[in-house]
Amino acid sequence: MAVLLMLLLCGLALWVWGSGALWFQGPAHPTIRWALVGIWTAWMIGSLIAYWTSRRPAMLMACWFLSFVALLVWWQQIKPSDTRNWAADVGEHVEVQAVKGPGQLVKLNNVRNFRWRSDEDFDARWEQRSYDLSRLERVDVALSYWMGPAIAHTLVSFGFSDGQHLVYSIEIRKERGEQFDALAGFFKQYEMVLVAADERDILGVRTNVRGETVHLYQVNMPQQAMRELFMAYAHQADELIEQPRFYNTLTANCTTIVWQLARSIGAQLPMDWRMMASGYLPSYLKGFGVLAPQATLESLEQAGNITERAKAWVPPAGSSDSKASVDFSKAIRLGMPPLN
Structure with missing residues (x-):
């Protein structure tokens, strides 16, 4: 039970952060951003379900971890600027x-x-x-x-x-x-x-x-x-x-x-x-x-x-x-x- 609760909390935190990152830093068009947030949400939920129904949960967790790392690598490429059209x-x-x-x-x-x-x-x-x-x-x-x-x-x-x-x-x-x-x-x-x-x-x-x-x-x-x-x-x-x-x-x-x-x-x-x-x-x-x-x-x-x-x-x-x-x-x- 404790493992399940920890996974749920970690999954919720990753979903919230990933959804926010994709929404606020994703493509300008809102339809594309909604699609990306939807894909991320489906992947997070699907991974948790598959973890408990699959005979190879370690592989699924590895895929989950790698997807998060990929998102984090993209996030690190977003740098602050000094040359925008400032107010x-x-x-x-x-x-x-x-x-x-x-x-x-x-x-x-x-x-x-x-x-x-x-x-x-x-x-x-x-x-x-x-x-x-x-x-x-x-x-x-x-x-x-x-x-x-x-x-x-x-x-x-x-x-x-x-x-x-x-x-x-x-x-x-x-x-x-x-x-x-x-x-x-x-x-x-x-x-x-x-x-x-x-x-x-x-x-x-x-x-x-x-x-x-x-x-x-x-x-x-x-x-x-x-x-x-x-x-x-x-x-x-x-x-x-x-x-x-x-x-x-x-x-x-x-x-x-x-x-x-x-x-x-x-x-x-x-x-x-x-x-x-x-x-x-x-x-x-x-x-x-x-x-x-x-x-x-x-x-x-x-x-x-x-x-x-x-x-x-x-x-x-x-x-x-x-x-x-x-x-x-x-x-x-x-x-x-x-x-x-």
């Missing part, structure tokens, strides 16, 4: 142009600073910016809720004493006209991109254009750790330029990559189910004592909800673009408790 907002990689001094002044190319009127109507701007890491004074985790309380997109914002804020965001690199499908994200459907953006752009588009709910949580970190995390993101950007990588809904997503980067600089953060259900990430952070200790999680969630403040904000009359961005960052943090 405008993920069309550029952020690049580290230069680092001057002992890790002090960092110059970045392709910092996104779009002005959004709708998802289809915007002014695309990719800028070169410089950041003095000696003036880095805060790190905030932003969670943008777009599909219920358990699912949120994770972003990390770095704040400087001159009022500048830079947000890093691991995102799928959509092609033009492509929409995100969490199931497709398991099957090499999307490449990964690291976006570096102005807060007024990347947070504002989520609250004001896409109708998402965004929460900010300031994280208690020593400045040296902040600087190391900033540069870990910069190095991740370089790696993605040199070697494109697939996004994976489970293992390489907007939250697990942040966790990996934090671990790379020495943070003792165990893996947790809230890496997958990222909407509950604040309780994970609160449990490690890195959020404001004097405030409850509920009060932090309420004070950190920037959605209405972002919607209500208007640029000060006559202010430059850079000053308006600084003002936006100040406005959305009104009411957030200090760390100490």
